[in-house]
Amino acid sequence: MENQREQRCSRLVFVLYPFQGHINPMLQLATIMYSKGFSITIVHPQFNSPDPSKHPQFTFTPISDDLSQGKVSTSDLFGTISALNRNCEEPLKEYIEKMLKAEDTHDRIACIIYDGLMFFAQSVADRLKLPGMSVRTSAAASILAYAVFRRHDEQGYISFLDLMSKDQETELQPLRLKDLVMLRSQNVPELIGELRANLTDSVKKSSAIIVNTMDFLEQNVVKQIQGLFPAFVFTIGPFHKLAPNISSSLLKEDTNCISWLDRQAPNSVIYVSFGSIASMDEKEFLETYWGLANSDQPFLWVVRPGLVRGSKSVELLPKSFEERVGDKGCIVEWAPQLEVLAHGAVGGFWSHCGWNSTLESICEGVPMLCRPFFGDQCLNAIYVCDVWKVGLELENELEKGNIEKAVRTLMVNTEGNEMRKRAMHLKEKVNLSLRQGGSCYNSLNELAEQMLSLRSN
Structure with missing residues (x-):
């Protein structure tokens, strides 16, 4: 009980990216960390706000985003990401400053945990001298695929993949990451290049990288990421298995x-x-x-x-x-x-x-x-x-x-039946990773311990 009381003294501030496929895993992760004894504040743009009544254990705070339903187009997601990162930085900073002034030793902010696409949150964390943790709601491999940044000289786009050895390239060959990088690098608008650079820069500055994946699914990729970034990579997926019955759907489900x-x-x-x-x-x-x-x-x-x-x-x-x-x-x-x-x-x-x-x-x-x-x-x-x-x-x-x-x-067909057998084998490996002593179980406990130590002094 004493350990539980100590953990309740630490508050985690989650910063959401306001689309369904990102809201769900972030609220699942918040629920997981709440079960570990942390207090949770959810900061979210006013656009596509989640329903606080579904999560009464959390504190929800909307911040100004200067967006409206009419301004947001699903065909211009990069523009939306850019606008959110531009418009939300000062409102988040002002809100966190108020929290810091009001906090006491029994409810201190341990760190800011942000969706990787809301990379402005790392800048806020740095300015306020708080730890920031980047959450990847996509595959760990996307960190490598997006690690392409603009150089303002004749060399154009370069990639962390260029830094890998031939052996490392061979290990990742099935993912065809170089092909993806080449495809993404041709005639890329300046805006997208800047977004990728900012996203990668925030990961480099983060105190930890949290990924909704499992070691056995992306083992070689996680090793490469760990070698390229200073922050430790915590693979604690699948979030939805660790936080069952969490519904944050923006659309009404037909049962x-x-x-x-x-x-x-x-x-x-x-x-x-x-x-x-x-x-x-x-x-x-x-x-x-x-x-x-x-x-x-x-x-x-x-x-x-x-x-x-x-x-x-x-x-x-x-x-x-x-x-x-x-x-x-x-x-x-x-x-x-x-x-x-x-x-x-x-x-x-x-x-x-x-x-x-x-x-x-x-x-x-x-x-x-x-x-x-x-x-x-x-x-x-x-x-x-x-x-x-x-x-x-x-x-x-x-x-x-x-x-x-x-x-x-x-x-x-037979081909489909063979796929089904392999899929069932993966399901068994997922269940093993979630059990006591499994990779996900251990990684989650290590993450909770690191969070507790970040502002312990």
């Missing part, structure tokens, strides 16, 4: 799909969801529908508002939809994904390959059909298909014939 799943045969359903941001045009949407319908496999498809650019998606479905598909298809605006992936009827997941979705699929032993849209999703798809070999990628234009073939390969 009726669970009763539909209950009526389906084991491993027969392909679950289709492209996350909270990705979008497609009308032609891609209809090709997706016909590919699913023609595969003759039961499917649960998330068709959220905004999925089809400039249209109300469901209205595009042909009038013969119900007659053609019948009870073999279920469409919802948003699904309780963790519950869906854990359901025995789900045998495959067609995903945009966001990191949260990728981890959630691995944790339930569900193989994947990959259709990355942007950002680190391409890297995650390489992991799924080429490194772990628990999925296949839908490349090129979406076309109903290719979709039908890919769905059947994943769901009923």
